[in-house]
Amino acid sequence: MLGNDEPMAEYRNPLRGKLLGKDLVVWRNKEERWSCFDDRCPHRAAPLTEGRIEDDGSLLCAYHAWRFDADGKCLSIPQSDRGGKDEAQPKACAKVYPTQVAQGMVWVWGENGPDAGLESALTPAQLIPDLDDKEGVESGRVMLASVGQNDLAYGWDTFMENVVDPSHVTVSHHGIAGDRYTGPSPIDLKPSARWPVPTKDGFExxxxxDSLPADSTVTFQPPCLVINEAKDSAGKLLLIIYGTPTRPGWVRLLGRSAYVHTFAPNSKEAKVQAKEDKRNGVNKSRLQATANVVTKLPSWLQHVTGSLFLHQDLVFLHYQEKILASAGCDSSNYGQAVFVPAAADRAVLALRQWITKHGSGGPAWDKNCDRTLPPRERNREALFNVYENHTKSCTSCQGALKNVKKMLTTAKTAAVISFTWAVLRGARAVGTAAAAGSPSAPVINAVTARAMLPAVALTFASVGAVKALEKLRGMFYTYSFHHQDSP
Structure with a gap:
C-alpha cells in the first residue's frame, strides 16, 4: 500500500515501492489512474523508477525511451522499425500488479498473472466504514487526520505485535502518551463477543x-490492519494502522486517526448529551479534545511530529526481533521463548497464534527475495533516518522542507542585517553624543543603548528564529532518540 492523500497533481514522477520483497514502480497517468509494475523494464532490466511520466500519460524508461501505458502495454520502441510488431510482443509488456484506490491509499495486489486482476477485484480492500460517510465528513461529525507513511526498520510481525499491545503505550511513549512511572497498570484484555477466539478472520x-478514560478495543483484521478504538459518551477515536511487509526486517506503516462524534456537532442531540454529561459529572471528552488538535494540523506537521512517537518504539523493536531470531524464536514457539504471564499480553499471543495457524508462519516473500534479516544497525543516525524512510517520498513534507529552508535563509539574512544595523546605530549615536559635547561616558552609553535597542532586539529575534528553524529542518532528516535522555 502507498499513502495517497496528497493532491493528485503532486505526483509527477514514478514512485518506488516494495512489497513482499518485490521492487515495484507505482505511478499515475494523466487520467489519474494508478498503476503498479515490476521496477524493471522488459528491454534491458533498467529500473522504471528512474523513468518519467510523459505529457501523454505514458511511463517512459529513461534508458532507451520505451513507453508503457497504464496496463503495461508497450506503446513505443524507438529503436524498432517493424511497424509496431515488436511493441505487440508479450515480452515487450511491463509486469503489472492490479491496484485499487480507496480511503487515501493505493492498494496493490501482491501477485501477477492472468487471474490477478479478477482476484484483486473480488477481494475488497480492508476499509473503515466511517471514513466513507461523506455526509458525516461534510457535517464535521467525522473528523479525519491525514494518512501518514513511514518505513520502519523492523519486520511486519514485530510491528503487528507492537500495535496490538496497549500496555506499552504509557511506558514506551513516556512524555507523549503517558508516564512511565504512574501509567503502567494491569490491563484485562478480554476477547470480545464478536470474536470470542482468534479465527482466520482475526480477533478483537x-x-x-483508565488513562483516557474510555472503553477500548484492539482489533486485528488480517493480513495488515489493526484498529485501536477508544469510546466515550461524546464519540469514538480510531487509530487506524496498516502494516505492509516490504522486505525482511522492514515494514511500511500507513496510519491515520479519525474521530467520530456520537452526534453531529451543535446538533440538538449533541446539546442534550452535553447537558446530561454535565448533570452526571462527566468530564469533557479527552478523546474529542485530542482529535480537535490532531485533525486540524497540516499534513506535513502531522508527519514530522510522528517521528517523535514512532522512534520511541523503533529503538526497541529493531533489536528485539533480531534478539529473538538469533535464539531461534518464531511465532510457532513464541510462548516458550518469552515470558508473557499478564492478561495485557493476550492480544500479542493471539497474533502469534494467528500467524502460526492461519498466516502460513509469516509473509509470503517473493521467491527471489533474500529472507535473511538485515544486521543490527549500530549507527543511530542511520536507524533514525527520517529523510530516507519518509520525507523523500512525501510531497507534503518535501514542500514544507523547501519552505523551511527559504525561511531559514531569510532569518539568517535578517540576523546579519539587524546586527549590522545595531553596530551602525551605536556608532552613529556615539559620534552624535561626542559631537554635542556630552560631559561623560554614562551619557554616551545611555544614548548608544537607546539607539541600538530596536536593532539588538531584532537581532536576538532573528537568531532565535534561526535556531528554531534549524531544529525544525533537522526533523525532516533525522530524529534520534534515547530513553535514558527522556526525564
Whole structure:
C-alpha cells in the first residue's frame, strides 16, 4: 500500500515501492489512474523508477525511451522499425500488479498473472466504514487526520505485535502518551463477543483504558490492519494502522486517526448529551479534545511530529526481533521463548497464534527475495533516518522542507542585517553624543543603548528564529532518540 492523500497533481514522477520483497514502480497517468509494475523494464532490466511520466500519460524508461501505458502495454520502441510488431510482443509488456484506490491509499495486489486482476477485484480492500460517510465528513461529525507513511526498520510481525499491545503505550511513549512511572497498570484484555477466539478472520479484545478514560478495543483484521478504538459518551477515536511487509526486517506503516462524534456537532442531540454529561459529572471528552488538535494540523506537521512517537518504539523493536531470531524464536514457539504471564499480553499471543495457524508462519516473500534479516544497525543516525524512510517520498513534507529552508535563509539574512544595523546605530549615536559635547561616558552609553535597542532586539529575534528553524529542518532528516535522555 502507498499513502495517497496528497493532491493528485503532486505526483509527477514514478514512485518506488516494495512489497513482499518485490521492487515495484507505482505511478499515475494523466487520467489519474494508478498503476503498479515490476521496477524493471522488459528491454534491458533498467529500473522504471528512474523513468518519467510523459505529457501523454505514458511511463517512459529513461534508458532507451520505451513507453508503457497504464496496463503495461508497450506503446513505443524507438529503436524498432517493424511497424509496431515488436511493441505487440508479450515480452515487450511491463509486469503489472492490479491496484485499487480507496480511503487515501493505493492498494496493490501482491501477485501477477492472468487471474490477478479478477482476484484483486473480488477481494475488497480492508476499509473503515466511517471514513466513507461523506455526509458525516461534510457535517464535521467525522473528523479525519491525514494518512501518514513511514518505513520502519523492523519486520511486519514485530510491528503487528507492537500495535496490538496497549500496555506499552504509557511506558514506551513516556512524555507523549503517558508516564512511565504512574501509567503502567494491569490491563484485562478480554476477547470480545464478536470474536470470542482468534479465527482466520482475526480477533478483537476489549479493555478499559483508565488513562483516557474510555472503553477500548484492539482489533486485528488480517493480513495488515489493526484498529485501536477508544469510546466515550461524546464519540469514538480510531487509530487506524496498516502494516505492509516490504522486505525482511522492514515494514511500511500507513496510519491515520479519525474521530467520530456520537452526534453531529451543535446538533440538538449533541446539546442534550452535553447537558446530561454535565448533570452526571462527566468530564469533557479527552478523546474529542485530542482529535480537535490532531485533525486540524497540516499534513506535513502531522508527519514530522510522528517521528517523535514512532522512534520511541523503533529503538526497541529493531533489536528485539533480531534478539529473538538469533535464539531461534518464531511465532510457532513464541510462548516458550518469552515470558508473557499478564492478561495485557493476550492480544500479542493471539497474533502469534494467528500467524502460526492461519498466516502460513509469516509473509509470503517473493521467491527471489533474500529472507535473511538485515544486521543490527549500530549507527543511530542511520536507524533514525527520517529523510530516507519518509520525507523523500512525501510531497507534503518535501514542500514544507523547501519552505523551511527559504525561511531559514531569510532569518539568517535578517540576523546579519539587524546586527549590522545595531553596530551602525551605536556608532552613529556615539559620534552624535561626542559631537554635542556630552560631559561623560554614562551619557554616551545611555544614548548608544537607546539607539541600538530596536536593532539588538531584532537581532536576538532573528537568531532565535534561526535556531528554531534549524531544529525544525533537522526533523525532516533525522530524529534520534534515547530513553535514558527522556526525564
Amino acid at each position: 479484545f476489549e479493555f478499559r483504558d
